[in-house]
Amino acid sequence: MEEFKPKVENKENLSKKVLLADDNLVVLQGIQIMLEMEGYEVVAVTSKEELIQTLETGQKFDIVITDKDMPEENAGIEAIKYIRKKLNLNDMPIVLQSGSLDIENIAKAVEELRAEYISKPFSTDALLEKMKMAAEKIHD
DSSP states (O other), rough: OOOOOOOOSSSTTTTTTEEESSSOHHHHHHHHHHHTTTTTTTEEEEEHHHHHHHTTTTTOOOOEEEEEEEEEETHHHHHHHHHHHOOOOOTTEEEEEOOOOOHHHHHHHHHTTTOEEEEOOOOOOHHHHHHHHHHHHOOO
């Protein structure tokens, strides 16, 4: 079977590398394809532990997009805390995505950890806008 190669819509993103984490493989693959069609290089992982291990290898990423619950509740938030406090990646733009209705906890985490939040399901344009906002939040 031939590997799917998406048509790149936005060539200016070709040098951008995304670390994407979600335990739901359908969601993970959907977001990965969405971003690859926009020209991003995507490294996809399925757990908080894989997310942290990937960053600890020293690979350089332009942004992290993580699910809130992978599968344990708040695993994404815990990963962001680790990224900020243990890895000292305070200039890493991060987008937290979730279908959770725990808006109070999410809002607190997003504010405290300087991340952006997007609610599932979302469109490509909405995700790209949140990615831009996450980068601006870090660089302001």
